[in-house]
Amino acid sequence: DILIVDNNVKRLAARSAELEKHGASVASYTFAKLAALADKGALFVQHLKLEAVVTRDEGGRLSRLLDGFRPRQDYSSEIAENTKLSALAGAVPAGSRGLLFAADILYVSVRNHGVLSLAERDVHVYAFDAVTAALEVEGLISPGGARALSALRFLKCLYRRGETGQGDAARLAIETALEVLPSEHFPQQVRGLSPRELLAAGPPTDAPAYVVLRDLERHLVALEALGHDVARNDELLRLQRWISNPRAYAAISHRLAPEIRSLISRLTESHAPARVAAVG
Numbered sequence: 001d002i003l004i005v006d007n008n009v010k011r012l013a014a015r016s017a018e019l020e021k022h023g024a025s026v027a028s029y030t031f032a033k034l035a036a037l038a039d040k041g042a043l044f045v046q047h048l049k050l051e052a053v054v055t056r057d058e059g060g061r062l063s064r065l066l067d068g069f070r071p072r073q074d075y076s077s078e079i080a081e082n083t084k085l086s087a088l089a090g091a092v093p094a095g096s097r098g099l100l101f102a103a104d105i106l107y108v109s110v111r112n113h114g115v116l117s118l119a120e121r122d123v124h125v126y127a128f129d130a131v132t133a134a135l136e137v138e139g140l141i142s143p144g145g146a147r148a149l150s151a152l153r154f155l156k157c158l159y160r161r162g163e164t165g166q167g168d169a170a171r172l173a174i175e176t177a178l179e180v181l182p183s184e185h186f187p188q189q190v191r192g193l194s195p196r197e198l199l200a201a202g203p204p205t206d207a208p209a210y211v212v213l214r215d216l217e218r219h220l221v222a223l224e225a226l227g228h229d230v231a232r233n234d235e236l237l238r239l240q241r242w243i244s245n246p247r248a249y250a251a252i253s254h255r256l257a258p259e260i261r262s263l264i265s266r267l268t269e270s271h272a273p274a275r276v277a278a279v280g
Helices: 009-021 031-039 043-051 058-067 076-090 096-119 128-137 145-149 151-160 167-180 195-199 209-225 234-244 246-251 256-270
Strands: 002-005 026-029 091-093 191-193
Touching: 002 009, 009 026, 026 031, 031 043, 031 058, 043 058, 043 096, 076 091, 076 096, 076 209, 091 096, 091 195, 091 209, 096 128, 096 151, 096 167, 096 209, 128 145, 145 151, 145 167, 151 167, 191 195, 195 209, 195 256, 209 256, 234 256
Parallel strands: 002 026, 091 191
Antiparallel strands: none
């Protein structure tokens, strides 16, 4: 993973593209954006402070920003937002693909919840296994919880690779994971809905942009379950590609969400079952 920081947006884009051609996973920020995150107490900056190796820093600007960062003591608002994310796993399209989507959502939300909750206790860890182990040590999940949650990583990888199997194993792993997680922040069960029932649901209210976009992804899974060929539509194909690279969500404008949701609604209508006339 490589982080590049520069005030020149064009230079950031060019350098990111160059590094990605060589297989690097790149995050790019302007100094203004990174400073704004630091002002908000974002734990991403603490992650950098503790684990990043600075290879080049002209004028020492990045080092000064990291050295001066202090995490907040209260992340309750971010924890509440993450609870809205985890809620997406509570209702998914019936079938193996929907279950894998639920596992992916739970993987992300467990890591987020752990990073935030542990930071309030001045424990700063970020790798998934380290987070779940620390949650268990701190008594924030049930005993044996770290082991129960470990399967989510494998299922997440299957989902992002486009796999469609593992239905029974995924359901068991999800049920086991939910048993050890705090019910006030995670769904108590995963319900498999018919694709049309899920597609008829409106967008989540008062949700962060990331949650809105992941809800669109959930609708895409439902649309595929109806037999729609996503590859025939450029916008939906782009959304499908984001699934394998969730970091791309950071580059998506929240303004795109209503447009994509409207497109999915139109495509759902186009797949409505044909009405058969009664013959008397």
